[in-house]
Amino acid sequence: MANEYLHSPLDPYKFCAAGKALSFDLVLENMERVQAALCDTEGQLKVDLQFSYGTQRTLEVQGRLQGQVTLECQRCLQPVRQELESEFLWGLVTSDEAAVKLPRTHEPVFIENERLQLGPVLEDEVLLALPLVAYHPQGECKQYEIExxxxxxxxxxxxxxxxxxxxxxxxxxxxxxx
Ligand SMILES: [Zn+2]
Incomplete structure (x- = not known):
């Protein structure tokens, strides 16, 4: 199943050469750092990843995260559901020098021992995609009723x-x- 990619490191060279596409669910409950930022960790996010070789033989992963998360409304401190959608482009690198040489469009992601650990990198991506503050829309927020x-x-x-x-x-x- 999908989560095999999260538990064991994968060979990015093989995946890029094959132009592999992955689609799977990220279970929020399994991500400790994300958990700390959420009100409720039920549910999952859908992940799509497309591996390829870019120009200059860059190892590339084009990705997309989508789903809903529950955050705390900063006005009434009650849970609020927020739609999360984020797209990203990784350039897989093995050194700082290679990271600096990447085109600005690419976010450097480090691979170690020729393997990519998807779990922590995707967790970073979810943290980046979370809004800094969340609010209920007007009319749905408890605080509005009081004030x-x-x-x-x-x-x-x-x-x-x-x-x-x-x-x-x-x-x-x-x-x-x-
Ligand atoms: Zn609210």
């Missing part, structure tokens, strides 16, 4: 450093004084 939604909306809608916002604040305070 005055109109006030919250104006705060969100007015970007900082907007010259007009200072004016708006002034008008607002003048109104209050009347």
């Amino acid at each position: 005055q939604p109109a006030l919250e909306e104006t705060l969100v809608a007015t970007p900082p450093n907007n010259p007009f916002s200072a004016l708006a604040d002034l008008k607002h305070s003048l109104k209050k004084e009347q």
Whole structure:
């Protein structure tokens, strides 16, 4: 099954030469570092990987992660489901020098003893794909029900450093004084 690729290191030279494509599920529960960042580790992410030799014989892996994760809403601290989708392009390298020479489009991924350990690299990829902060959409967040939604909306809608916002604040305070 799919998870054989996660448990035993694979031969990237063979996979690239064969132009191998892999599709499997990443079980969230099995990724310790990802687990720490999530509210709920039920479920899995779908992974697609395409191995190939790029120009200049670069070992390439084009990949995609997709699925849903449960994070903590930073407003109400309740769980919120978030869609996760990320695409990446790895350049497999064996040294720092080779990593520096990679085209900027490629993210360097190190192989050791001619083997690629997919598990930890994919876990890094999931961590990178997680949003830094998560919020419920307006109307679904508990915090909105408690606070005055109109006030919250104006705060969100007015970007900082907007010259007009200072004016708006002034008008607002003048109104209050009347
Ligand atoms: Zn919320």
